[in-house]
Amino acid sequence: MIKIKGIGVSSGVGIGKVLILRKDEFSVPKRKISHDEISREIYRLEEALMATRKEISDLQKKISEDIGFDHGRIFEAHYLVLEDRVLIEDVIKQIKVKKVNVEYAFSESIKKYVDTLLKLNDEYLRERVVDIEDISRRVLRAMLKKKTLSLNDLKEKVVIVAHDLGPSQTASLPKDKVLGFVTDVGGRTSHTAIIAKSLGIPAVVGLEIATDNISSGDKIIVDGSSGIVIVRPTEKVLKEYRKKSTLYTKEVKAIHIPKAVKVCTKDGKAIVVSGNIELPEELSLIRKYGAEGIGLYRTEYIFLGRRDLPSEEEQFNSYSKVAKEVSPYSVIFRTIDIGGDKFLSQPEVPHEMSPFLGWRAIRFCLARPEVFKVQLKAILRASVNGNVKIMFPMISGIEELRQAKTLLDKCKKELSKEGKKFDENISIGVMIEVPSAALTADILAKECDFFSIGTNDLIQYSLAVDRTNEKVAYLYEPGHPAVLRLIKKTIEAAIQNDIWVGMCGEMSGDPIFSFLLLGMGLDRFSMSIPQVPKIKELISNINLKDAKAALQEALKLSTSKEVEKYLQGELKRILGDDFYRILMI
Amino acid sequence: MERIKEQVVIGKTHGLHARPATIFVQLANKFDSSVKIEKDGEIVDGKSIMALLSLGVNFGVEVALMVEGDDAREAMDELKNFLKAEDKND
Numbered sequence: 289m290i291k292i293k294g295i296g297v298s299s300g301v302g303i304g305k306v307l308i309l310r311k312d313e314f315s316v317p318k319r320k321i322s323h324d325e326i327s328r329e330i331y332r333l334e335e336a337l338m339a340t341r342k343e344i345s346d347l348q349k350k351i352s353e354d355i356g357f358d359h360g361r362i363f364e365a366h367y368l369v370l371e372d373r374v375l376i377e378d379v380i381k382q383i384k385v386k387k388v389n390v391e392y393a394f395s396e397s398i399k400k401y402v403d404t405l406l407k408l409n410d411e412y413l414r415e416r417v418v419d420i421e422d423i424s425r426r427v428l429r430a431m432l433k434k435k436t437l438s439l440n441d442l443k444e445k446v447v448i449v450a451h452d453l454g455p456s457q458t459a460s461l462p463k464d465k466v467l468g469f470v471t472d473v474g475g476r477t478s479h480t481a482i483i484a485k486s487l488g489i490p491a492v493v494g495l496e497i498a499t500d501n502i503s504s505g506d507k508i509i510v511d512g513s514s515g516i517v518i519v520r521p522t523e524k525v526l527k528e529y530r531k532k533s534t535l536y537t538k539e540v541k542a543i544h545i546p547k548a549v550k551v552c553t554k555d556g557k558a559i560v561v562s563g564n565i566e567l568p569e570e571l572s573l574i575r576k577y578g579a580e581g582i583g584l585y586r587t588e589y590i591f592l593g594r595r596d597l598p599s600e601e602e603q604f605n606s607y608s609k610v611a612k613e614v615s616p617y618s619v620i621f622r623t624i625d626i627g628g629d630k631f632l633s634q635p636e637v638p639h640e641m642s643p644f645l646g647w648r649a650i651r652f653c654l655a656r657p658e659v660f661k662v663q664l665k666a667i668l669r670a671s672v673n674g675n676v677k678i679m680f681p682m683i684s685g686i687e688e689l690r691q692a693k694t695l696l697d698k699c700k701k702e703l704s705k706e707g708k709k710f711d712e713n714i715s716i717g718v719m720i721e722v723p724s725a726a727l728t729a730d731i732l733a734k735e736c737d738f739f740s741i742g743t744n745d746l747i748q749y750s751l752a753v754d755r756t757n758e759k760v761a762y763l764y765e766p767g768h769p770a771v772l773r774l775i776k777k778t779i780e781a782a783i784q785n786d787i788w789v790g791m792c793g794e795m796s797g798d799p800i801f802s803f804l805l806l807g808m809g810l811d812r813f814s815m816s817i818p819q820v821p822k823i824k825e826l827i828s829n830i831n832l833k834d835a836k837a838a839l840q841e842a843l844k845l846s847t848s849k850e851v852e853k854y855l856q857g858e859l860k861r862i863l864g865d866d867f868y869r870i871l872m873i
Numbered sequence: 874m875e876r877i878k879e880q881v882v883i884g885k886t887h888g889l890h891a892r893p894a895t896i897f898v899q900l901a902n903k904f905d906s907s908v909k910i911e912k913d914g915e916i917v918d919g920k921s922i923m924a925l926l927s928l929g930v931n932f933g934v935e936v937a938l939m940v941e942g943d944d945a946r947e948a949m950d951e952l953k954n955f956l957k958a959e960d961k962n963d
Contacts, residue, residue, distance in 0.1 A: 364892075364895050364899070365895050365922065368895060368898050368899070368922040369922060369923065371902075372921045372922055372923050372924075373918065373920060373921055374917075374918050374921035374923055374924040375921065375923045401923045401926075401927055404927040405926055405927055408927075408929040413926060413929070416894075416926055420923070
């Protein structure tokens with residue numbers, strides 16, 4: 289039994305078998321085969337080798353044409369591997385003797401050779417290892433594509449263990465088969481964390497060495513509440529956690545989902561509690577959990593995992609569907625926010641030393657108006673199908689907002705000329721996530737219709753914490769006085785300029801902080817959807833004057849820990865122990 | 874059918890690791906004869922890049938080249954010359 293401590297990012301207990309997901313977007317399943325299946329597996333080997341040869345030859349042709357024959361030769365070793373009799377015979381032998389599926393047999397054979405080569409400790413050989421691994425990945429991909437041995441075919445539910453999970457990778461996992469997530473890297477606001485939370489799947493990230501100590505097939509316990517991961521647990525520990533898991537499920541059910549979408553504080557102030565949407569699949573949850581529309585619709589997903597750019601028509605259809613689904617409530621579309629840990633295969637984003645400070649989001653969009661305008665037009669057109677608002681991410685000053693608005697006006701004119709309908713008065717919002725925007729909120733407020741505070745980035749920028757660096761993850765503190773001051777300043781600027789202000793970061797889904805934010809005057813909260821009922825229940829049990837009083841006290845404190853402890857105490861006092869306990873799961 | 878075994882000292886600066894291994898395997902596969910290489914008592918298939926690489930044949934090492942088949946003489950001459958020769962560009 290091994291016990292590892294990481295960062296618990298999505299509550300709940302998941303118990304099951306491990307499936308290691310390697311960097312490439314596939315895993316190598318191990319499956320026992322029957323005697324009758326042997327010839328089919330061998331056939332699949334030949335098929336995959338042939339398909340890969342074709343792939344390499346196409347690639348080689350392209351490279352040779354592009355940069356000359358000599359460089360095309362780099363694939364010679366690849367061909368030899370594909371035709372390697374010793375390797376092929378070894379794979380066939382494994383299929384026959386060990387009675388395993390071809391993918392597994394192939395990856396094991398490759399592993400054997402790679403290990404031998406690495407042991408020889410020679411830099412030239414190391415380069416060959418890179419070739420061999422590259423080609424073997426291609427072969428495996430060909431095998432997995434041919435026969436649908438994807439995760440969707442898993443017979444049993446699994447706990448996904450990975451070094452890191454990319455957003456498109458996490459997004460494509462079959463939700464009903466995943467019991468939990470465990471990753472080496474990542475922090476509280478990594479995509480794995482956010483998606484796991486959205487899907488209500490327990491997750492622990494930032495384990496640093498998880499994948500070294502865990503193998504596929506291991507029994508594992510993921511406690512997303514405490515951040516503890518237990519590999520190969522003893523029967524006693526297993527029993528204990530099974531109990532905890534049942535208890536957790538019961539407590540979650542104790543929070544009922546109110547029928548009414550609207551909610552107000554105990555003393556009558558109306559508050560909008562809406563949901564954040566990352567994936568189209570989550571749309572149905574909006575109604576299910578009683579969220580009042582969508583406070584943040586992340587549009588990146590339509591751009592991910594594809595080679596071409598989605599057309600205006602495709603985007604229009606996608607956005608329209610969302611607008612119709614949540615009508616009469618509103619949806620805020622955040623424009624492309626690529627860069628950082630998100631990626632786009634096309635247009636290609638150059639490698640950057642500090643991607644979070646680099647060419648991303650609105651900076652990228654303003655530099656590539658031909659890409660940006662397609663999206664703006666699609667959102668504008670979708671506005672006739674519901675209550676649509678548009679929001680620009682990563683605005684750092686008024687000039688970016690002005691440029692974005694100029695482009696939006698241009699799009700409006702072009703659409704008018706084309707005779708296409710749209711909402712002339714579409715609301716334009718600024719995502720406040722860069723400290724400079726928070727500090728100049730009074731300037732920005734005069735030229736937009738609303739603010740939405742994105743705390744995930746605001747915290748990482750103001751505290752200089754890279755959210756994907758597990759070594760500094762502990763510094764990511766939502767309750768840091770600096771963060772609280774920036775948020776307060778933003779809310780005050782909005783109120784003074786008579787525009788509305790919401791929050792769409794993880795912080796608004798956290799009970800103790802939503803309590804504090806109520807005190808600051810925030811009246812729109814958007815969060816991962818499963819959090820919605822809980823926060824609504826909290827809001828309806830809070831008097832605004834208590835929240836304001838708590839804010840005054842909290843602002844006097846000097847550390848995040850003091851703030852959190854104080855807020856916890858206050859909530860416990862106001863709500864009572866039982867309710868508080870359920871709320872804090 | 875002829876069976877030949879001869880000793881060769883590797884002249885390639887980088888041994889049979891980088892491109893030379895690739896070329897050797899390509900050459901070996903041109904012939905009908907089987908090609909085997911022995912180093913320190915270990916014998917591997919000379920037509921397999923994976924096997925050849927894992928043998929770890931460095932510069933200056935002596936190996937035994939074993940060729941068996943109808944075109945054995947021809948194969949031996951060409952492969953031996955290749956192994957002995959210094960690198961040209963690679």
